[in-house]
Each structure stands twice: as C-alpha cells, then as structure tokens.
Amino acid sequence: xxxxxxxxxxFGDKTAVDHLSFEVRPGRxxxxxxxxxxxxxxxxxxxxxxxxxxxxxxxxxxxxxGDLPAPLREVGALLEARAVHTGRTARNHLLAMAAxxxxxxxxxxxxxxxxxxxxxxxxxxxGFSLGMGQRLGIASALLGDPQVLLLxxxxxxxxxxxIRWIRNLLKALAAEGRTVxxxxxxxxxxxxxxxxxxxxxxxxxxxxxxxxxxxRRAAGASVLVRTDEARRFGALLVDAGHQVERSATDxxxxxxxxxxxxxxxxxxxxxxxxxxxxxxxxxxxAFMEITRDAVEFAAELPASADTTGATR
Amino acid sequence: xxxxxxxxxxxxxxxxxxxxxxxxxxxxxxxxSLAAMxxxxxxxxxxxxxxxxxxxxxxxxxxxxxxxxxxxVSLRGVFLAQLAIGVLGVLVITGEYATGMxxxxxxxxxxxxxxxxxxxxxxxxxxxxxxxxxxxLGFELGQLAQRSTHGQADLSTPGALRAIFASAVYLxxxxxxxxxxxxxxxxxxxxxxxxxxxxxxxxxxxxALPEPYATDIAKYLPLNIGARxxxxxxxxxxxxxxxxxxxxxxxxxxxxxxxxxxxxxxRDA
Numbered sequence: 001x002x003x004x005x006x007x008x009x010x011f012g013d014k015t016a017v018d019h020l021s022f023e024v025r026p027g028r029x030x031x032x033x034x035x036x037x038x039x040x041x042x043x044x045x046x047x048x049x050x051x052x053x054x055x056x057x058x059x060x061x062x063x064x065x066g067d068l069p070a071p072l073r074e075v076g077a078l079l080e081a082r083a084v085h086t087g088r089t090a091r092n093h094l095l096a097m098a099a100x101x102x103x104x105x106x107x108x109x110x111x112x113x114x115x116x117x118x119x120x121x122x123x124x125x126x127g128f129s130l131g132m133g134q135r136l137g138i139a140s141a142l143l144g145d146p147q148v149l150l151l152x153x154x155x156x157x158x159x160x161x162x163i164r165w166i167r168n169l170l171k172a173l174a175a176e177g178r179t180v181x182x183x184x185x186x187x188x189x190x191x192x193x194x195x196x197x198x199x200x201x202x203x204x205x206x207x208x209x210x211x212x213x214x215x216r217r218a219a220g221a222s223v224l225v226r227t228d229e230a231r232r233f234g235a236l237l238v239d240a241g242h243q244v245e246r247s248a249t250d251x252x253x254x255x256x257x258x259x260x261x262x263x264x265x266x267x268x269x270x271x272x273x274x275x276x277x278x279x280x281x282x283x284x285x286a287f288m289e290i291t292r293d294a295v296e297f298a299a300e301l302p303a304s305a306d307t308t309g310a311t312r
Numbered sequence: 313x314x315x316x317x318x319x320x321x322x323x324x325x326x327x328x329x330x331x332x333x334x335x336x337x338x339x340x341x342x343x344x345s346l347a348a349m350x351x352x353x354x355x356x357x358x359x360x361x362x363x364x365x366x367x368x369x370x371x372x373x374x375x376x377x378x379x380x381x382x383x384x385v386s387l388r389g390v391f392l393a394q395l396a397i398g399v400l401g402v403l404v405i406t407g408e409y410a411t412g413m414x415x416x417x418x419x420x421x422x423x424x425x426x427x428x429x430x431x432x433x434x435x436x437x438x439x440x441x442x443x444x445x446x447x448x449l450g451f452e453l454g455q456l457a458q459r460s461t462h463g464q465a466d467l468s469t470p471g472a473l474r475a476i477f478a479s480a481v482y483l484x485x486x487x488x489x490x491x492x493x494x495x496x497x498x499x500x501x502x503x504x505x506x507x508x509x510x511x512x513x514x515x516x517x518x519x520a521l522p523e524p525y526a527t528d529i530a531k532y533l534p535l536n537i538g539a540r541x542x543x544x545x546x547x548x549x550x551x552x553x554x555x556x557x558x559x560x561x562x563x564x565x566x567x568x569x570x571x572x573x574x575x576x577x578x579r580d581a
Contacts (some may be wrong), residue, residue: 045415045580045581048415048419048422049418049419049422050415050418050419050580050581051580051581052580065422066422066423068422069322069323070321070322070323071323071419071420071421071422072419072420073318073321073322075419077419079412079415079416079419081412081415082411082412083412083413083414083415083416083419084411084412084413084416085335085339085407085408085411085413086411087339087340087341087407087411088335088338088339089338092334092335092338093416095334096331096332096334096335096338097331097416097420098331099327099328099330099331099334100323100327100328100331100417100420100421101321101322101323101327101420102319102320102321102322102323102324102327103318103321104318104319107318140416144318145318
C-alpha cells in the first residue's frame with residue numbers, strides 16, 4: 001500500500017508535483033500515467049525519500065520511507081535513470097546492495113538466475129545493453145523480496161521479448177498480492193498490464209480509477225451511424241438532444257447516446273440504417289483527451305515511438 | 313516467483329560498512345589509485361635517494377652533509393602520491409553521483425549518514441593499510457640507495473619511525489579530506505579542483521601575503537604540515553610540530569566530513 005498526501009515539490013519556481021494525493025493498493029498493477037515532464041519520476045523519487053517534498057508527504061505500508069528499518073525488504077524500486085555504477089559488475093552491485101539490508105548472498109545468486117543475467121553477471125555494467133540494464137534494475141528491486149514495487153518506466157528501451165517479460169513479471173508479482181506501481185508515458189503499455197491507473201499532468205492528479213472507468217469517462221460514449229438519409233436523421237438526432245457530427249455524406253458520429261437509443265429513433269422514424277456501431281475509445285485516445293491541456297511540450301507528444309527495439 | 317526465505321535483517325552500520333567495502337574493492341579505479349601511490353612513493357623515494365647519493369659521492373661540502381635529511385629524501389614521493397589518494401577519495405563518492413548509483417545507495421539506506429560514515433571508515437582503513445607498508449618500504453629502499461654516503465638513516469635514527477608512520481597518516485587524512493569535499497561538492501571535477509586548490513595552490517597564494525601573515529597562516533596549510541611530517545632534521549622552524557600538524561589536518565578532514573554529512577542529509581539526491 002502506497003499513500004501520497006498532497007505531495008508538492010518545487011524546483012525553483014517550477015512546480016514539478018502539485019498537491020498530488022493518491023493510493024496504490026496491493027494485489028494489482030497500478031499504472032502511473034502522464035506525458036513527459038508531468039512529474040512521474042519526481043513523484044517516484046519523493047516516495048523513495050530521495051527528494052524531499054516542499055509540503056505533503058507519503059507513506060509505504062503506513063510508514064514514512066525514511067522510517068523503514070530495512071527499506072529494501074519492503075520496497076523494491078527501479079528508477080528511470082539507471083542507478084548503477086557503470087564500473088562495477090552486476091554481481092558486485094547486487095552484493096553491495098544486499099549487504100546494506102542484511103540480505104543473504106545466496107539471494108543474489110538466485111536473482112541473477114531469475115532475471116536471466118547468468119552470462120553477464122561478472123561483466124561490468126557499463127557494457128550492458130538497455131535490456132540487460134533493466135534486468136539488473138529488476139534484480140535490484142527484487143533483492144529484499146519486497147511487498148511493494150515502484151518501477152519507473154520499466155519497459156523503456158526494451159525489445160519486444162523484454163517487454164513481454166516485464167509485463168508477465170509485473171502481473172505475477174501483483175497476483176502474489178504485492179503492490180505494484182508502474183509509471184509510463186505509454187498508454188498502450190498500461191492498457192496491457194495495469195488494472196488501475198492514476199493519470200497526472202503538470203504534477204497534478206487528473207483522474208484515477210480502473211482502466212475501463214477512465215476510458216469511459218474520458219471519451220464518453222459515441223456511436224457511428226451510416227444511412228442514406230444522413231441529413232434527415234442527423235437533424236432528428238439533434239432535435240432529440242444529441243450531439244451529431246457528419247463525417248461523410250452518409251456517416252454520422254453521435255455522442256451522448258448509445259446505440260440502442262440511436263437504433264430506436266431510427267426505427268420510430270423508419271430510417272433504414274446501413275451501419276450502427278458503438279465507438280470504443282482506446283486508453284491512448286482517452287489519455288490524449290485527458291491530458292491535452294496538461295502536456296508540457298506539445299511537440300514532444302508523438303515521441304512515444306522511441307521505445308522499442310533499442311537493445312544492442 | 314516462489315516464496316523466499318531471507319531471514320531477518322535490517323539496515324545496520326556494520327551492513328552498510330560491508331557494502332562500502334564491496335563497493336570499494338569492486339572498482340578498478342581503487343586498485344589503480346593504490347598501485348599508483350605505491351609506485352610513486354617507493355619509486356620517487358628510491359630515485360631521489362640514489363640521485364642524492366650520487367651527488368655526494370661526487371664530493372659535497374660538509375655543510376651539505378650536515379643538513380642532509382636522509383629520511384625526508386626517501387619519503388618525498390608522498391607529495392605526488394597524495395594526488396592519487398586525493399583522486400581516489402573524491403571518486404569514492406562523486407563516482408556515485410556521476411553514475412546515478414547514489415540513488416540506489418540512499419534508497420537502501422534512507423537515513424543516509426551511515427553511508428558517509430561507512431565510506432570514510434572503509435576508505436581510511438584501506439588507505440592506511442596500504443600506505444603504511446608503502447612508506448616503510450620507501451624509507452628502506454631509499455636508505456639502501458644512500459648506502460654509499462654512509463649518512464643513511466635507519467629505524468633507530470631520531471624521527472625516522474615517526475616520519476614513516478606519520479606520512480602514512482598524512483596520506484590517509486588527505487584522502488579523508490577528499491572524501492569530505494567529494495560529499496560537499498558531488499561533482500568530480502569540482503571536488504578535485506577544490507581539494508588541490510586547498511592542498512597545492514593555497515601555499516603559493518599564502519606565500520604572496522605580507523609578513524607576518526604569510527608565516528602565521530602557512531604553518532596551518534596541509535602541504536606545509538606534510539612537509540614537516542616527512543622531515544626529521546631539515547624543516548622550517550616556524551612550522552607546527554609533526555603531531556600537532558597531523559592533529560590539525562585531522563580537524564580539517566573531520567570538518568569536511570561533517571559538512572559533507574550535513575549536505576548529504578539536506579540535499580535531494
């Protein structure tokens with residue numbers, strides 16, 4: 001369980017995190033979504049006690065992070081910017097981390113196998129591909145077998161196989177009853193792994209809830225109708241109080257009504273319909289809609305393509 | 313993911329110290345720096361001793377022989393070796409800031425101060441354990457090279473044992489000063505400039521002051537403390553005594569570490 005209460009962090013006159021409050025519950029994967037620069041990484045650092053909030057606070061399992069007697073045994077973290085000395089081998093990095101929290105050495109050997117680093121465990125991290133670096137980061141996070149996991153952009157830069165590995169791992173960890181909190185700027189990714197999402201923009205909470213709820217609320221229901229009598233039918237729907245947009249000579253997009261309502265009106269008025277399709281917004285579209293006003297650098301938004309297949 | 317039996321455990325100073333020992337020994341830069349120190353101290357000690365011996369064989373006046381400090385000549389390399397130790401001391405912490413490792417370190421030890429204490433302890437222990445045999449060996453090799461002068465020192469020469477021991481302490485304290493500065497400055501280049509500005513450049517600036525300020529201040533500078541520490545006969549009479557100087561240097565290192573601890577606790581990682 002992670003709780004944030006009115007977390008606020010300013011850097012100079014820029015407010016990176018702005019009175020952000022949320023709860024992350026155990027037993028499910030919770031996505032932390034927001035465009036670049038929306039304060040996700042800063043929030044992660046605040047939760048881990050790396051940055052100090054200007055006001056507000058956060059707890060993990062009811063305790064302030066700094067008060068945890070053995071933080072690695074309660075919280076595992078994967079930070080976005082790699083947090084490993086490049087001159088050290090993967091094994092030595094894990095051994096050094098384990099020693100701080102009294103975690104036995106054999107756990108390091110087990111994890112090296114579990115994350116698939118056997119072949120490179122004794123090589124220096126500086127030569128690692130992004131994928132191997134993320135696997136090492138996951139191993140670090142799992143060292144203390146923690147109940148709470150915080151992962152900042154875990155699939156960034158991974159190849160498809162690595163992405164699938166992370167997805168399955170996150171789901172498995174949540175299925176074991178752990179609290180799994182994953183940040184991403186990729187909605188499509190979250191749609192596949194998360195059940196709950198917390199959406200932020202410019203450091204503020206925009207919305208939160210289950211993935212389905214958020215999509216429904218953001219996009220609203222709309223129905224696509226095709227008919228040869230588009231003009232007349234459109235006018236009727238407007239009279240009935242619905243919003244209608246004519247997207248082609250024979251096609252209408254009706255918002256504020258579901259397909260049953262639209263079909264009933266068509267039957268009453270004896271208008272033959274060629275097609276009647278409910279429109280489902282994707283999480284991606286919902287996200288664009290929700291965060292449209294909160295995107296810090298609008299031109300940066302299409303950059304979501306930068307995240308596949310970069311493994312050397 | 314199967315159930316894992318990890319046994320009990322919490323963050324302790326002993327565990328953090330063990331972690332810092334793993335960190336220090338698992339970087340190549342540690343061993344390069346220590347090897348550089350050994351080669352510099354022993355190489356320069358031997359070389360300078362041999363050069364002086366050669367010069368004396370060529371016939372030096374009795375006044376030269378009278379003031380000659382055979383111990384000091386064999387330990388001169390300490391002044392170059394302090395660069396290697398200073399770099400190592402700075403890198404112990406700035407290397408973590410440069411790579412992002414510091415975030416892992418502080419997430420594992422959120423109270424933070426044990427990290428600084430452990431780094432200082434492990435660094436001081438390793439540096440002293442390596443530098444003491446190094447200064448001892450430098451002294452012995454240097455005296456061997458001065459055999460032909462019949463003026464060489466040995467361990468029973470007044471001040472010789474003290475010079476050997478205090479030189480190792482001097483190197484260790486310069487290193488600790490470097491660790492403290494590294495914690496304060498965080499950036500490798502900035503920390504090195506600060507350290508060597510204080511150790512190497514400050515004496516030049518102080519020399520340019522009018523008297524009596526120059527003399528009054530100069531004796532408190534780390535480099536002049538070092539100069540007194542390696543000497544047994546040929547030293548500046550205005551300088552602090554060797555152990556008073558070491559005490560002064562220890563205070564500097566402690567002040568830097570305390571300031572470093574303050575910065576570590578207050579600033580975002």
